[in-house]
Amino acid sequence: MVAALPLTLRGATLRRRGRRLVGPVDLTLGPCGVTVAIGPNGSGKTSLLRMMHGLQRVAEGAVDWSLPEAEARQRQAYVFQHPIALRRSVLANLAYPLRLRGVTRAGARAKAEEIAARFDLTAQLGQSAPSLSGGEMQRLALARALITMPEVLFADEPCAALDGAATREIEGHLTAAAASGTRLVMATHDMGQARRIADEVVFLLHGRIHESGPAARFFAGPSTPEAAAFLRGDIVE
Amino acid sequence: MVAALPLTLRGATLRRRGRRLVGPVDLTLGPCGVTVAIGPNGSGKTSLLRMMHGLQRVAEGAVDWSLPEAEARQRQAYVFQHPIALRRSVLANLAYPLRLRGVTRAGARAKAEEIAARFDLTAQLGQSAPSLSGGEMQRLALARALITMPEVLFADEPCAALDGAATREIEGHLTAAAASGTRLVMATHDMGQARRIADEVVFLLHGRIHESGPAARFFAGPSTPEAAAFLRGDIVE
Amino acid sequence: MGDLLAGLGEALRLIVTLDAELIEITLRSLRVTLTALVIACVIGLPLGGWLAVRRFRLRRAVIATLNALIGLPPVVVGLVVYLLLSRSGPFGVLNLLFTPTAMIIAQVVIITPLVASIAHQAMRDLWSEYHDLLISMNATRGQRILTLLVDGRRALLTAALAGFGRAIGEVGAIMIVGGNIDGATRVLTTAIALETGRGQFALAVGLGLILIGLALVVSWASHWVLRTERQGTW
Amino acid sequence: MGDLLAGLGEALRLIVTLDAELIEITLRSLRVTLTALVIACVIGLPLGGWLAVRRFRLRRAVIATLNALIGLPPVVVGLVVYLLLSRSGPFGVLNLLFTPTAMIIAQVVIITPLVASIAHQAMRDLWSEYHDLLISMNATRGQRILTLLVDGRRALLTAALAGFGRAIGEVGAIMIVGGNIDGATRVLTTAIALETGRGQFALAVGLGLILIGLALVVSWASHWVLRTERQGTW
Amino acid sequence: MRMAVTTSFENSGLSEVLLPAIAAETDLDVELVVVGTGQALRLGEAGDVDAVLVHARTAEEAFVAAGHAPHRREIMYNDFVLVGPADDPAGLAEATSATEALARIAAAEVPFVSRGDDSGTHKAELALWEATGLPPEGEWYRPVGAGMGAALNTAVGMGAYVLSDRASWLAFGNTEGMALLFQGDPALFNQYAYLPVDPGKNDDIAGDAAARLEDWLVSERAQSLIDGYRVSGEQLFTFNATR
Numbered sequence A, B: 001m002v003a004a005l006p007l008t009l010r011g012a013t014l015r016r017r018g019r020r021l022v023g024p025v026d027l028t029l030g031p032c033g034v035t036v037a038i039g040p041n042g043s044g045k046t047s048l049l050r051m052m053h054g055l056q057r058v059a060e061g062a063v064d065w066s067l068p069e070a071e072a073r074q075r076q077a078y079v080f081q082h083p084i085a086l087r088r089s090v091l092a093n094l095a096y097p098l099r100l101r102g103v104t105r106a107g108a109r110a111k112a113e114e115i116a117a118r119f120d121l122t123a124q125l126g127q128s129a130p131s132l133s134g135g136e137m138q139r140l141a142l143a144r145a146l147i148t149m150p151e152v153l154f155a156d157e158p159c160a161a162l163d164g165a166a167t168r169e170i171e172g173h174l175t176a177a178a179a180s181g182t183r184l185v186m187a188t189h190d191m192g193q194a195r196r197i198a199d200e201v202v203f204l205l206h207g208r209i210h211e212s213g214p215a216a217r218f219f220a221g222p223s224t225p226e227a228a229a230f231l232r233g234d235i236v237e
Numbered sequence C, D: 001m002g003d004l005l006a007g008l009g010e011a012l013r014l015i016v017t018l019d020a021e022l023i024e025i026t027l028r029s030l031r032v033t034l035t036a037l038v039i040a041c042v043i044g045l046p047l048g049g050w051l052a053v054r055r056f057r058l059r060r061a062v063i064a065t066l067n068a069l070i071g072l073p074p075v076v077v078g079l080v081v082y083l084l085l086s087r088s089g090p091f092g093v094l095n096l097l098f099t100p101t102a103m104i105i106a107q108v109v110i111i112t113p114l115v116a117s118i119a120h121q122a123m124r125d126l127w128s129e130y131h132d133l134l135i136s137m138n139a140t141r142g143q144r145i146l147t148l149l150v151d152g153r154r155a156l157l158t159a160a161l162a163g164f165g166r167a168i169g170e171v172g173a174i175m176i177v178g179g180n181i182d183g184a185t186r187v188l189t190t191a192i193a194l195e196t197g198r199g200q201f202a203l204a205v206g207l208g209l210i211l212i213g214l215a216l217v218v219s220w221a222s223h224w225v226l227r228t229e230r231q232g233t234w
Numbered sequence E: 001m002r003m004a005v006t007t008s009f010e011n012s013g014l015s016e017v018l019l020p021a022i023a024a025e026t027d028l029d030v031e032l033v034v035v036g037t038g039q040a041l042r043l044g045e046a047g048d049v050d051a052v053l054v055h056a057r058t059a060e061e062a063f064v065a066a067g068h069a070p071h072r073r074e075i076m077y078n079d080f081v082l083v084g085p086a087d088d089p090a091g092l093a094e095a096t097s098a099t100e101a102l103a104r105i106a107a108a109e110v111p112f113v114s115r116g117d118d119s120g121t122h123k124a125e126l127a128l129w130e131a132t133g134l135p136p137e138g139e140w141y142r143p144v145g146a147g148m149g150a151a152l153n154t155a156v157g158m159g160a161y162v163l164s165d166r167a168s169w170l171a172f173g174n175t176e177g178m179a180l181l182f183q184g185d186p187a188l189f190n191q192y193a194y195l196p197v198d199p200g201k202n203d204d205i206a207g208d209a210a211a212r213l214e215d216w217l218v219s220e221r222a223q224s225l226i227d228g229y230r231v232s233g234e235q236l237f238t239f240n241a242t243r
């Protein structure tokens, strides 16, 4: 199987009504590991992930996968910052990506039930997805993203609404997925989480990559004063 | 001015299609302080807050304010777990609650600009609210709730999408509001935050109040093994 | 006022006596309208969905045009269909003029823009909710439209009912292409027009009440079947 | 086919010669329809909003009924309005029969259910989004409806345009209450019906094309004014 | 003032000659409400129009007998003609009388479109069928329940025979493949009469104007206009009012 990775961003810039939201960004995403995007609110983490995933067209520069776009998209999954639930049952939500790929109804159902058990959603299977609690919804979104075993998973603050135990459990799922070959790109505000699971860190500020590098080195001693301030929890200008 | 508080819940129970989501709950909310609701995902924090605020009708029991319901509602504000933005500009969103109360356009605008400055949203005033980043949206929701200087503020995980600095800043706003007389009822997953600002803790489990009491005592040594497990970050059955 | 009351009486009389002709033209009305509605929905609902999910340069113009076509004057539609189907017209060999098929064709032309416009409007909101998710999941265009149609089915009910209402009450076009021939193409509305022209106002009002009753039954039944307005969001 | 082409020629001729009678009946069509539309919107849009925000026991039945009333047969509406406005009817003293006012009344009856149904359907989705917020902010019922109308204005455009289309193309009712009197109540659709009856198909098709052109201009202009489909969500 | 007239009168185009003359010579502003015969009489009965001009003798006499109009004034006549496909499958051209013509149609069972709307034309047609002694029934007999123009359109579309008043036929634009096949039998005589509505019905009825219009309609000026009205060179109406 040819891989969709590496992903290369060259001078990629995102604009909205004249305003530059992100970029220019130059970045290469290698075939394995966990990359975590951090940065203050509004620094462009979500926009960067969306741009990589192809949800937002770049105004300048290029976002290149190693496969044609449609094929590459087929191997990715995305967990949104505000989870989007189809107006269907939890079961139907989980089965949906498989059904899109032509899996039979019974096959999709079996897989959905299996993953629901792993993500502790079995009790909610028949419930309407929009009525889930915040944490349940986020678990649903993650489970639905992982059900297709994507080569690349983008996750935008996937644990923001989760309690401590659920967070650690989800982190376990994420690192397990990463270990079994899923490339993980994640945005988070939880520096503890970032430390726990990141291999590589991208620190964003005002829409640009201000600093990036291996996680161990970054957390041990960031090389820019802004990153240091951010890690201390200070306001970054 | 007669106060809307204390709020008394007696045997209040919330049901949805036969299922008991919350209750029976007995609880009295005195006139000042910060009450924090904690508990695992799906334990009913959101449902409890919504029930208190009157967004959900109780199936059994009673939720009583010291004023008639309409008047009491006028003095409350609510920040939703998923912020709801009117499809208008940030400015119009902030001015909206004031406009509802008959404040003139100019008056509402002035106040909105003032509070936007306090919540670091000045740059976004003209932007369409639904396009805000997750953290900006949450700041907007909080600012919009506080603009009417409510007697009681319900806030459902108001800092889940915020970075470290913003969280501390918002906590500052919240404690300032509490100090100046706003009764704060908040749900959070961030135990650090709960410790920092709670006067009183309500620990929910399976829709019921499992343990409650002054925050200092609770965090020093919870009296139930479940609460202790939750504080350790273990899975609570 | 007397005529209105007499019309009520007339309607009751026709119904309790199970008037054979009434039953015939009522069934024909239903058959023509429902067939036209099914065809209009098969065209209009996916078209509405397609316009919701697809972005192209002339999209706004197409939507505005579709909205404008709601105003297609029935008499003109009838006339054009008549000219096309008449023996000297291009489709004359099909010999469809003055048959229920011709009436169905005219009604499809009249109600499809209405059905598609309302459907588009209903699915646009749903699409703005689902947009990111379905794009991210790499759903094909057909799958996107299908998902919108399935999850928005209750909103589409308004589209279908509006189309049904427009078609069942329509008279200008089907009068021209159907010819209001007794026993062959007479339906409720053309019968009403006939009785009005004859000055038989009570009978006309009576038939009108029966037609309205029919529309009510269809609407209530479909709301009941789709169990609308029951659960909060879906 | 020849007639269709001739109709195009006829339409062009009428337009380039600025035919005085054409201008008169076109303006009358517009005046009657726009007046009826404004009234229907003033009633129908808030009614749709009210049905979206208000929960009561018979709500579903009311919505289903409103949907069914889209199917009010124009001829029957015309007849009933005629009977009410006739000099021997209850409102005979007003002397409104065979005036544009009578036509406006009939059109309002016909299009209000359509406008209200589409408006309700559009605002129901928005309300499910805004529900918690507006309830929490203790907005009065009027404020809730107003907010939905303002923030959903682009979706309401479909409702208004559907009403406009239905009214401008309508002929059955206004023929009865207006009487198609030359120089007083003749409008585009009744003129088309008249020419069709005379077998003057080219002229009828020509007038029809002008009517469709009018609907297109109105639709494009209102889409342009409301700047729909520009920004993503709003 | 308002006058209800039948579609055949309006379709003939005569009104476009008469109305301007009336306006110029009597300063009466006559508005025509064009409807079916039955509806026209109902409008008169309700007092919504000031006069009625129709061609259905029995119904008119009943109208007067019921007191809705003080009298009935015959103004002019035209005649009915039988129109059908130009190749004339029933051989109407050889018929010597109207009844024979209809009998030929019935025998050949070629499609025949009937107004079927109780209008003056329809009643005249039924009277003719009665005279033939043949029941107009069967697949070939299509009562369309519509005005003259619509019935003509239907007949053209079907290639059927139809009984039309001469005026409507001559003024009709959509004559493709059709021809006038039988005319001239006195049995096809079609009398138009003017009925002023009883002014006692309500205060708004312009009884005075109706009387003045009646006077004008029977005047010599009206006679010359009516007799002089031509479509494709043919005279449509013949003035026959008694002064």
Ligand SMILES: Nc1ncnc2c1ncn2[C@@H]1O[C@H](COP(=O)(O)OP(=O)(O)OP(=O)(O)O)[C@@H](O)[C@H]1O
Residues within 6 Å of the ligand: A016, A017, A019, A021, A039, A040, A041, A042, A043, A044, A045, A046, A047, A048, A081, B124, B127, B131, B132, B133, B134, B135, B136, B161, B163
């Ligand atoms: N459509 C838009 N129009 C204008 N500005 C926009 C639009 N979408 C996003 N922005 C702005 O772009 C900036 C980056 O947004 P983004 O959502 O990427 O931030 P983020 O890093 O994910 O923030 P957070 O941590 O709060 O989620 C924000 O300031 C936001 O207001």
Ligand SMILES: Nc1ncnc2c1ncn2[C@@H]1O[C@H](COP(=O)(O)OP(=O)(O)OP(=O)(O)O)[C@@H](O)[C@H]1O
Residues within 6 Å of the ligand: A124, A127, A131, A132, A133, A134, A135, A136, A161, A163, B016, B017, B019, B021, B039, B040, B041, B042, B043, B044, B045, B046, B047, B048, B081
């Ligand atoms: N309409 C509904 N129908 C059925 N179950 C519901 C409905 N609404 C909520 N629930 C269930 O009620 C439980 C409590 O939900 P609630 O939103 O109050 O939890 P929470 O404590 O706020 O959780 P979280 O921390 O994840 O936000 C959840 O299990 C949820 O699935």
Ligand SMILES: [Mg+2]
Residues within 6 Å of the ligand: A045, A046, A047, A081, A156, B133, B134, B135
């Ligand atoms: Mg973000």
Ligand SMILES: [Mg+2]
Residues within 6 Å of the ligand: A133, A134, A135, B045, B046, B047, B081, B156
């Ligand atoms: Mg919650």
